[in-house]
Amino acid sequence: GAGVSQTPSNKVTEKGKYVELRCDPISGHTALYWYRQSLGQGPEFLIYFQGTGAADDSGLPNDRFFAVRPEGSVSTLKIQRTERGDSAVYLCASSLNPTGIGIGLGTEAFFGQGTRLTVV
Amino acid sequence: AQSVTQLGSHVSVSEGALVLLRCNYSSSVPPYLFWYVQYPNQGLQLLLKYTSAATLVKGINGFEAEFKKSETSFHLTKPSAHMSDAAEYFCAVSAADDYKLSFGAGTTVTVRA
Numbered sequence: 001g002a003g004v005s006q007t008p009s010n011k012v013t014e015k016g017k018y019v020e021l022r023c024d025p026i027s028g029h030t031a032l033y034w035y036r037q038s039l040g041q042g043p044e045f046l047i048y049f050q051g052t053g054a055a056d057d058s059g060l061p062n063d064r065f066f067a068v069r070p071e072g073s074v075s076t077l078k079i080q081r082t083e084r085g086d087s088a089v090y091l092c093a094s095s096l097n098p099t100g101i102g103i104g105l106g107t108e109a110f111f112g113q114g115t116r117l118t119v120v
Numbered sequence: 121a122q123s124v125t126q127l128g129s130h131v132s133v134s135e136g137a138l139v140l141l142r143c144n145y146s147s148s149v150p151p152y153l154f155w156y157v158q159y160p161n162q163g164l165q166l167l168l169k170y171t172s173a174a175t176l177v178k179g180i181n182g183f184e185a186e187f188k189k190s191e192t193s194f195h196l197t198k199p200s201a202h203m204s205d206a207a208e209y210f211c212a213v214s215a216a217d218d219y220k221l222s223f224g225a226g227t228t229v230t231v232r233a
Contacts, residue, residue: 004163031219040129042210042223043164056220091164095219109221111156111163 002026004112006092012118013082021077021115025094032075033109034059034067035091043091049075082119089114122147122213124194126224134232139183139198141227143211146192153194154212154221155185164210170194172216181205206231 005024013019025032030051035043045059052072060066064082069075079086093109127142145151155167168179175187181204185196194211208228212221 033219035221035223040225042212042225043221044223045220048219059220093164108166108169111165113161113163 004092004094004110006090006112006115008115009113010116010118012120015082015084015119017082019079019082019117021079021090021117023075023077023092023094023112025073025075025092026096026110027073029094029096029110030072031095031097031109032069033093033095034075034077035093037089037091037114039088046077046090079117082117084119087117087119089116122149122151122215122222124153124211124213124222124224126209126211126227128227129225130228130230132230132232133201135203136200139196139201139205139229141196141209141211141229143185143194143196143224144192145194145211145213147213147215149215151213152216153185153187154214155179155183155194155196156210156212156223158208158210158226160207167196167209201229201231203231203233205229 007022032049034046037043047067048056049069064080067077091114093111095109097107124145153170156164157167158164168177170177170187178184183198208226210226211224
């Protein structure tokens with residue numbers, strides 16, 4: 001596609017439920033990133049995929065959060081037993097070249113519009 | 121570790137006036153610095169980036185930023201604000217060979233007619 005696509009754009013769920021957030025990166029981009037933006041804060045890193053594998057999941061807050069990218073393209077962020085504190089905008093980004101976020105052509109990360117998750 | 125601090129969560133300027141958004145960074149290694157803009161209902165868009173070449177960096181839409189190592193700053197400026205500049209602006213930092221961005225809390229810009 002022309003850009004990074006995230007679905008749904010908005011999701012309201014009840015506390016304790018399971019949710020899945022989808023990210024469709026730009027075609028051909030091997031690197032994919034998830035960030036979380038809480039109200040009044042900047043985005044915070046969650047996880048980075050290089051191809052199909054999670055190269056760095058150090059930003060995932062706890063084991064209720066999990067992400068997959070089985071075919072090296074679409075990624076799904078999964079949250080189990082949601083809590084009100086999980087409410088945030090979840091951003092996905094992709095880049096062509098994963099080796100350094102700014103050092104050369106193809107390293108720019110393109111962001112999707114985000115999924116606004118509200119846990120009630 | 122890298123981090124940034126954006127001074128001022130809200131900035132209001134008159135159309136045609138100077139836009140100045142402040143960003144100070146902390147980094148244990150030479151940093152790469154970025155400014156992103158987020159328009160309502162849109163994703164983050166890269167405005168400009170500093171990657172150890174020229175200290176004065178020009179970006180899109182007439183914005184520029186100057187890297188000042190002595191002040192650990194990377195302030196964003198635009199000489200003349202336009203109504204279309206109303207948005208939220210984020211400063212971010214990464215290490216030179218890292219894929220992670222560390223973002224500031226953001227500054228919301230409103231432009232008065």
